Amino acid sequence: MxxxxxxxxxxxxxxxxxxxxxxxxxxxxETQTNAETSAETNAEANAISDNDSxxxxxxxxxxxxxxxxxxxxxxxxxxxxxxDFNQSQSEVHVTFNATGTxxxxxxxxxLATNDVPDLTSQLQGYELASYVDAGYxxxxxxEPYLSYIRDTELDTVSIDGGVYGIPMDTxxxxxxxxxxxxxxxxxxxxxxxxxQLKECVEKLNAAGITPFAGGYGTEWTIxxxxxxxxxxxxxxxxxxxxxxxxxxxxxFDLPGIDMAFDVLDLVADNTQDRPFDTDVSGQYAIFAKGxxxxxxxxxxxxxxxxxxxxxxxxxMYPLPISEDxxxxxxxxxxxxxxxxxAATDEDPAKAEAINKFMEFFLNPENGGGYYYDEIGVPxxxxxxxxxxxxxxxxLQSYLEEEKTVFTYYAYEPAGFDAESWKVTVQYxxxxxxxxxxxxxxxxxxxxxxxxxxxx
Amino acid sequence: xxxxxxxxxxxxxxxxFIFPMLLLYIIFFILPLLQTIGYSFTDYNGINPTVEWTGFxxxxxxxxxxxxxxxxxxxxxxxxxxxxxxxxxxFVLALALNRKIKSKNILRAIIFCPxxxxxxTVGFIWQFILGRLMTDLYPLTGWxxxxxxxxSNEKLVLYSVVFVxxxxxxxxxxxxxxxxxxxxxxxPVEAAVIDGCSRLKMITHITLPLLKPTIFVCLFLAITETxxxxxxxxxxxxxxxxxxxxxxSLYIYVEAFKSHRMGYAAAMSVILTILILMVxxxxxxxxxxxx
Numbered sequence: 001m002x003x004x005x006x007x008x009x010x011x012x013x014x015x016x017x018x019x020x021x022x023x024x025x026x027x028x029x030e031t032q033t034n035a036e037t038s039a040e041t042n043a044e045a046n047a048i049s050d051n052d053s054x055x056x057x058x059x060x061x062x063x064x065x066x067x068x069x070x071x072x073x074x075x076x077x078x079x080x081x082x083x084d085f086n087q088s089q090s091e092v093h094v095t096f097n098a099t100g101t102x103x104x105x106x107x108x109x110x111l112a113t114n115d116v117p118d119l120t121s122q123l124q125g126y127e128l129a130s131y132v133d134a135g136y137x138x139x140x141x142x143e144p145y146l147s148y149i150r151d152t153e154l155d156t157v158s159i160d161g162g163v164y165g166i167p168m169d170t171x172x173x174x175x176x177x178x179x180x181x182x183x184x185x186x187x188x189x190x191x192x193x194x195x196q197l198k199e200c201v202e203k204l205n206a207a208g209i210t211p212f213a214g215g216y217g218t219e220w221t222i223x224x225x226x227x228x229x230x231x232x233x234x235x236x237x238x239x240x241x242x243x244x245x246x247x248x249x250x251x252f253d254l255p256g257i258d259m260a261f262d263v264l265d266l267v268a269d270n271t272q273d274r275p276f277d278t279d280v281s282g283q284y285a286i287f288a289k290g291x292x293x294x295x296x297x298x299x300x301x302x303x304x305x306x307x308x309x310x311x312x313x314x315x316m317y318p319l320p321i322s323e324d325x326x327x328x329x330x331x332x333x334x335x336x337x338x339x340x341x342a343a344t345d346e347d348p349a350k351a352e353a354i355n356k357f358m359e360f361f362l363n364p365e366n367g368g369g370y371y372y373d374e375i376g377v378p379x380x381x382x383x384x385x386x387x388x389x390x391x392x393x394x395l396q397s398y399l400e401e402e403k404t405v406f407t408y409y410a411y412e413p414a415g416f417d418a419e420s421w422k423v424t425v426q427y428x429x430x431x432x433x434x435x436x437x438x439x440x441x442x443x444x445x446x447x448x449x450x451x452x453x454x455x
Numbered sequence: 456x457x458x459x460x461x462x463x464x465x466x467x468x469x470x471x472f473i474f475p476m477l478l479l480y481i482i483f484f485i486l487p488l489l490q491t492i493g494y495s496f497t498d499y500n501g502i503n504p505t506v507e508w509t510g511f512x513x514x515x516x517x518x519x520x521x522x523x524x525x526x527x528x529x530x531x532x533x534x535x536x537x538x539x540x541x542x543x544x545x546f547v548l549a550l551a552l553n554r555k556i557k558s559k560n561i562l563r564a565i566i567f568c569p570x571x572x573x574x575x576t577v578g579f580i581w582q583f584i585l586g587r588l589m590t591d592l593y594p595l596t597g598w599x600x601x602x603x604x605x606x607s608n609e610k611l612v613l614y615s616v617v618f619v620x621x622x623x624x625x626x627x628x629x630x631x632x633x634x635x636x637x638x639x640x641x642x643p644v645e646a647a648v649i650d651g652c653s654r655l656k657m658i659t660h661i662t663l664p665l666l667k668p669t670i671f672v673c674l675f676l677a678i679t680e681t682x683x684x685x686x687x688x689x690x691x692x693x694x695x696x697x698x699x700x701x702x703x704s705l706y707i708y709v710e711a712f713k714s715h716r717m718g719y720a721a722a723m724s725v726i727l728t729i730l731i732l733m734v735x736x737x738x739x740x741x742x743x744x745x746x
Contacts, residue, residue, distance in 0.1 A: 007468075007471070104712075104713075105713070106710040108501050108502055108712060108715075111502065112501070127573075129502060130500055130502045130715060131502055133502075133503055134502050134503035134504065134505070136502070215605070216607075217586060217606075217695075219693070219695060245486045273590070273593075273602075273604075274604060274607065276606075276607030277585075277586040277587070277588070277589070277590050277604055277606065277607050278586075278590065278695055279586075282587065393519075404675055414500075414714065414715045415713065415714025415715060415716060417711075418709065418713050418714065419714070422694075422695065422697045422698055423697070425695060425696050425697050426609075426696065426697030426698070426699075429607070429608075429609055429696045429697060429699075430609070448520075449714060449716075451498075452500075452715065452716075
């Protein structure tokens with residue numbers, strides 16, 4: 001009898017233990033809501049007097065939003081914006097969940113398990129299309145906060161007339177250069193042709209300065225040469241093909257691509273020792289410390305470089321891949337995009353809460369307006385006049401002259417980007433400089449993922 | 456002779472004990488397995504729950520996929536190398552530390568220590584050592600060994616990965632072989648000593664044959680360890696340079712979660728499951744024959 005009782009107690013404890021793990025999450029949410037409800041009772045009187053807040057404060061509860069954030073370069077600044085927003089009012093509380101480099105995997109998993117956040121980031125171009133097709137992302141074309149964004153900046157977040165994201169910055173890619181090291185080497189102007197770039201590299205070598213900082217241990221740092229650096233060749237060709245491109249009738253064997261790959265070889269031959277053992281943070285450090293004069297990177301790196309060396313005097317210019325100065329275009333895209341999940345429409349209180357949050361940082365007059373100055377890059381926000389970092393000056397001039405090209409990334413099928421980085425690293429590692437084989441490898445990778453263009 | 460009632464009661468007790476774990480096994484293994492098999496016949500991208508039936512297209516594509524064959528080759532190569540070295544080193548260490556030496560307990564603990572780290576931690580530690588640390592040590596020492604790209608050279612990365620895995624697990628294999636050695640019957644050993652058998656002949660003709668069951672277990676444990684290397688590879692090399700250190704698990708992960716080809720990845724998972732079942736069946740057969 002005693003043995004039977006012990007058996008049943010053990011089996012029941014095991015079963016209860018299993019259920020406890022599942023229940024814990026719900027209980028935590030409940031506990032938080034109860035605490036906030038009691039804390040917000042005093043704020044109820046003020047909230048009721050505001051007509052707009054009637055919807056979210058009928059019961060005096062704070063509206064909870066979750067922001068699943070995926071840009072590691074902006075995590076620190078956006079966490080501050082969220083904290084400032086939460087402290088500035090009590091009707092809405094935003095939970096900031098930074099996911100880091102596995103953002104899309106985490107988002108996929110959350111959506112598959114029906115644990116949907118309210119806001120997320122990073123979805124644009126073909127990546128966005130899959131989520132819009134599945135009905136996860138809200139069409140915000142009629143939302144009041146969209147009025148802050150210039151109509152001309154909505155290309156990669158617009159699908160069939162709907163708008164599915166808020167582009168924040170003009171993300172661009174090019175060559176960071178150390179102005180002091182350039183002066184030391186006697187380089188007076190930034191290169192605008194391939195020949196000028198070669199002369200620039202020769203002068204740096206003659207002065208005993210390493211021309212480029214490489215971080216090929218993190219594949220995308222050099223892999224982006226195709227998606228960004230060759231955009232002036234690839235993007236117009238993809239656009240011209242139109243539907244044929246979507247059907248997968250595409251090859252990277254285009255006029256000018258051979259010279260572009262010559263530039264890739266030039267960069268790889270003039271980098272610090274062992275670039276394949278250096279990751280992206282090592283690349284930033286080498287450039288920030290002045291151990292190399294140039295670095296192929298995107299302007300999202302400005303914050304990191306300034307953190308490492310606030311005093312560095314640096315600029316950024318577009319990488320020349322042809323001999324025609326007039327052909328030189330600055331590759332750009334809207335890398336940092338905020339997306340609203342469609343599930344928020346089910347709760348009018350949440351939709352209103354999102355409007356409030358967006359207003360906080362999209363309106364530069366409000367508390368979150370410091371974002372534009374700290375980022376230091378041109379913005380898609382028509383109302384903001386950011387204080388640009390010196391590294392953004394050349395980009396700003398190219399934007400004003402409309403000498404930019406949308407990055408080929410926006411046209412790549414899902415899955416191709418990561419594969420193209422590996423192809424690039426493999427090519428450089430082999431040292432073969434066989435451009436024909438490189439084109440074949442890119443073509444094979446494109447063919448493998450081309451089906452996604454029609455989804 | 457047991458009565459029907461008693462047999463029924465025993466059956467009910469048996470079921471009562473195994474039910475919780477059986478339930479967990481069905482929920483976390485059987486159902487996902489069936490779901491994976493289902494997805495492998497569709498174009499599921501991991502995002503849109505609406506899918507189209509594609510028949511065997513995913514399986515046909517897998518067999519034409521050079522990268523899948525590349526990952527299979529890496530998995531097989533790493534498994535073979537690891538199997539040989541892990542068992543050899545584990546056995547030699549067990550032999551060495553099975554003798555009466557003063558510091559054997561401390562040595563056993565030190566050698567076993569790396570096994571308590573998980574794959575992710577080990578990956579980050581060795582990525583730092585073989586990458587950044589060696590890069591910084593070369594200009595200070597001028598030693599050529601620090602100039603070698605252990606993780607960035609396509610030809611060397613396989614050996615670097617196997618080395619790191621060996622560092623992590625040699626203590627584990629040592630412990631298993633130690634247990635095997637200590638359970639060996641002493642009569643054949645004593646008889647051999649009386650007959651004037653040399654140490655080497657003792658090992659080859661007596662110790663190793665008697666250790667066959669342990670060796671079998673360790674051989675297949677080594678295969679399991681290499682198949683579970685995915686977190687180590689993610690942190691140590693991320694499958695690079697290029698695809699040079701991409702094993703089959705890592706390739707499946709990339710196709711499923713980064714390339715949004717969940718259906719295709721599911722097909723590869725099913726093929727991998729079949730390969731593992733074949734290895735498991737071989738193990739069971741060999742063990743049965745030995746018994």
